Amino acid sequence: MVRPPLTPQERLRGELLGELLRRARGTRPMTEIAARAGLSPETLRKIETGRAPTPAFFTVAALASALGLSLDEMARAAAPREDDPRLTA
Numbered sequence: 001m002v003r004p005p006l007t008p009q010e011r012l013r014g015e016l017l018g019e020l021l022r023r024a025r026g027t028r029p030m031t032e033i034a035a036r037a038g039l040s041p042e043t044l045r046k047i048e049t050g051r052a053p054t055p056a057f058f059t060v061a062a063l064a065s066a067l068g069l070s071l072d073e074m075a076r077a078a079a080p081r082e083d084d085p086r087l088t089a
Helices: 008-025 030-037 041-049 057-067 071-077
Strands: none
């Protein structure tokens, strides 16, 4: 199965999610948060850097729980604004 390319909005959503996760993690080690969420540190690293911009719902839910975030907070933070210059870059 060939996956269609991501849209600019999907790529930006992944970047915004990664930014939120890095801020929420703060100084806590990536390995600690990954273990709490049941993920490998490499998977968390890919999500935080935007290299995995469309993680599965259950992955996002596990990260929300591990970081003490609500899914609503995560959805709001990862919603691209229409005027974001990264959409036209």
